[in-house]
Amino acid sequence: MREYLVKTRKVGDCIIVTLPKELVQAEQIEADMFVKITVQKCQKTGLGTKKGGCSLGADDPWRLLE
Numbered sequence: 001m002r003e004y005l006v007k008t009r010k011v012g013d014c015i016i017v018t019l020p021k022e023l024v025q026a027e028q029i030e031a032d033m034f035v036k037i038t039v040q041k042c043q044k045t046g047l048g049t050k051k052g053g054c055s056l057g058a059d060d061p062w063r064l065l066e
Helices: 021-026 061-065
Strands: 008-011 014-017 043-046 049-051
Antiparallel strands (some): 008 014, 043 049
């Protein structure tokens, strides 16, 4: 199982989560397909640290999105 840190955005009355391109390609996800997701909230507590065990390693490519 892969883990990704993504950011939500609001569109109208909906909250949208964009899946990373690498995940979509690896899992062969297409439009109008049902997928099962697990959600865990992560909040920044300070520069470069996360609350609730959501910290990213130094070599994690998603660290650049912080």
